[in-house]
Amino acid sequence: MIIRNFNEDIFLETARMCRQNMELDRIPDFLFREKTFGDFNFNPELTLVTLDDYNNKVIGFIQGVVRERKDGKVGYIKLLCVDSNFRRRGIARELYAHVENSFRENKIQLIRIYESYPNYYMPGVDPFYTEAIAFFERLGFKKFNDTSNLIVDLSANNFSTEEDIEKLKSNEIICYRPSKEEKEEVLNWVEKSFYGWIPEVSRAFENNPISLFCAKMNDEVLAFSAYEVNNIGTGWFGPMGTDDKLRGKGVGGVLLKLCLNEMKELGFTKAIIPWVGPIPFYMFYANAKVQRVFWRYEKKLE
Ligand SMILES: CC(C)(COP(=O)(O)OP(=O)(O)OC[C@H]1O[C@@H](n2cnc3c(N)ncnc32)[C@H](O)[C@@H]1OP(=O)(O)O)[C@@H](O)C(=O)NCCC(=O)NCCS
Known part of the structure; x- marks a missing residue:
């Protein structure tokens, strides 16, 4: 396996691999671009792919970002996906280790998963990606909260x-x-x-x-x-x-x-109200319903 930095040359292939292997999220190319190159903290050093030795195909992807918050810098795992034919071989673990090492070198003391506002795809880990729950808990992450996205039928x-x-x-x-x-x-x-x-x-x-x-x-x-x-x-x-x-x-x-x-x-035709918050308020005014649930995870680094 070869790990290299993500760049424009492998953009389409990586987006496709994620689409095919995240069954709850078919992220279109334009959105994958907004999440990656479109992030004002995009850092190629924290955005990595794993290539299969035999045919150079993209089989793993991770994106980390660092945000400056009021109480200091926070590191985020913004996206992570491994081709389902190559799971349980340590690919995600290795990708993650690169990003965590870089966070440590940057003196980052807190890592959170996905919720890298203002540019984020999901406000936490969807527990229906049960492998991801197993993965992050194995790597020392603790669940500290949960949240949901609501949906409104506009029509x-x-x-x-x-x-x-x-x-x-x-x-x-x-x-x-x-x-x-x-x-x-x-x-x-x-x-x-x-x-x-x-x-x-x-x-x-x-x-x-x-x-x-x-x-x-x-x-x-x-x-x-x-x-x-x-x-x-x-x-x-x-x-x-x-x-x-x-x-x-x-x-x-x-x-x-x-x-x-x-x-x-x-x-x-629909609106997503993410990372909520006051569910009764949105139900009252817009008949909003829970669409997805997310578990929020963090890991403190010494
Ligand atoms: C989560 C995901 C990235 C893990 O990728 P992976 O390359 O298979 O993970 P690794 O082989 O590095 O696993 C590392 C550890 O995580 C845990 N783990 C990973 N998958 C697991 C599973 N299916 N069952 C139990 N534990 C699991 C294990 O402890 C594993 O170590 P071990 O094999 O030595 O026991 C992969 O399942 C995936 O891409 N899922 C779809 C995308 C996704 O869920 N993204 C998150 C969206 S919220």
Whole structure:
């Protein structure tokens, strides 16, 4: 077996190998590109493939990324897949060992699986990939939480907001789509209230239409909701957040519905609400249902 860095030459072959061997996730090429080269922390040293000695075919793939967080750097295993004909031969273990060694050299003290926000494919390990659970637990990872993705059937729901928007207006709360000129104002507020979501909100300004709605009271931005800022092209909603001051007034519901309605107009038939969070809220406003469950794992390095 040969391990080498992932690059453009083997992009299509690697994407295909992952598609054929991750039965719950048929990741299309455009999405595989967004997850790999499209990641602003993409690091070829942490993105490796295993080639079969005999015919140079890609039979294993791992992608690690490092993110700067408020409390220091965190290493993530962002994607991992081994061809099902070559499993239980130590291929994933060897790929993983390279990435973990590099994390250690970088003085990283925490590794998490998949949930490498803002650009991530899944918010944890899907336990129906039972081999992956066995694999990560064998390598010393501990489950610390779980989370789910919800799904909304856009065609079956009506997301009209006119009346609610008028009601909010009479209480001096204005819902609007920010323009490019208002980006700085919005991001300054996001930085104070929802620091971790700056990159995603920022990404919304690159879409056409800008895939973001906000609410203001007394000329102060106090709530937002966004869509199509991760796994772009697949109908992902979020993130969204309402300042404590404005909670319980129906603002979040309106901003959610403005996004879902626009996604429907753009032709999406379903929306994924990932890494949730307040399930009853999404059920109430959008009849959202649990679509998938993820177990969150971490490993602390000394
Ligand atoms: C998870 C995956 C990457 C493991 O690849 P692999 O090359 O077969 O793993 P390794 O041979 O390096 O296994 C290392 C250890 O993990 C554990 N393990 C891996 N697969 C296992 C299985 N099917 N049953 C029990 N333990 C298993 C074992 O402890 C193994 O060591 P051992 O063989 O000495 O007992 C592979 O099953 C895969 O690609 N699955 C589909 C993709 C996937 O699930 N990705 C995660 C999405 S959430």
